[in-house]
Amino acid sequence: MSTYFTINVCVANIYGEGNFGSPVVTQALLGESCTVLCETEKWLRIKQSDDYEGWINKFYGVVSDAPYDSNRSCNDLSGVIYSDAHSKNPLREITFDARLNSTKSDQGWSVTLPDGTKGWTESALRKNAIDLNRDAAVNLSKQFLGIQYLWGGKSPKGFDCSGLIQTIFNAMGVALPRDSGDQSRYFINHKINREKALPGDLHFFGTEKSVTHVAMEVGHGQYLHCQGWVKEESLDKNQPNYNKKLEASYLHTVSTGKCLDQNH
Incomplete structure (x- = not known):
């Protein structure tokens, strides 16, 4: 029988190890019920619905035999x-x-x-997820403009790049993986030429060895991402908001049509 830990604060940090000196790996939000894997006196190792695991202090929530009945x-x-x-x-x-x-x-x-x-x-x-389509993805993403970067962040109190993308898709009822590398693998069979990207498609950046950053196409060669803060920048070097440094680490673009076009 599973034991659950439900977040009872606005936003709770989840750590790599069971102490506050350990790096934050992600966050959980109020009302989220996580599966308890093991525990110490003050800490729990939990698994979130996206299969992400980490340690959380017990004072952030409540333990129960059933998930929280959120509606x-x-x-x-x-x-x-x-x-x-x-x-x-x-x-x-x-x-x-x-x-x-x-x-x-x-x-x-x-x-x-x-x-x-x-x-x-x-x-x-x-009560329900936001409409699942490309326009809805872009409209929601633009509500987050100006929110600052926060390592491990996945709320309007601060996002990291993949936390932003996961939040947008999660609100539309699509459960994406947490990290940019896993998000890339989720869509890896749907690579496209970036000039053919539609609003809601994803651009990935990094090195030969790993994906380290993700951005979302919002139309006309503009993409939205969190780097310092949530902002719009351009793939077009002739535009004033062209990000030359990020362009140097561009890897590939994927279509999110398998998620966003399913109602069409």
Whole structure:
């Protein structure tokens, strides 16, 4: 029988080893239930739904025999859960794609957090995935413009390059791998000439030995990625936002049509 650890804070760091001096490898968001693999006095080794494994401190969440019963996800970049609609006593921050057990109430949502605490939020919550198509991918990606880079980050509090791409596709109901190298392998049979890239296709960068960076085509040779911050740059050397240094490490482009074109 599986044991689950559900995140009970806005964003929780997951580490390579069971101590805060270890490198952060990824993050988990409020309401995400992870499978417990083993534990020490203060730390748990967990597996996320994308099969990523790492160590998390126990104070970030709650242990249970069943996953958290979430039914909606946060559709705003950020928000707050209050104790109720009137006192406005803050209980938690929330961020895009946080998962909540919620019911509609006057001018907002009544929510039950993973630890059983009751609260209320006026943030926009969605029951289903965002529309699965190329326009939706681009429109969502542009909501994240300006958000800073954060190693291991996968929320509007900070993204790394592959965390950004995973977040965009996850919101549309597509479970991509966590790292850029694995994302490249996921689409490896769908390589295309980059001049034929459509909005939502992916460009990969790196060395002969490994993929180290990913960006998403947004149209007309422009791509969106997180390098320092989420920004749009160009594959065209005649454009003012051409990134010459990144161009030098370009590897290949893949079509994401097997995901984004399935409704057409």
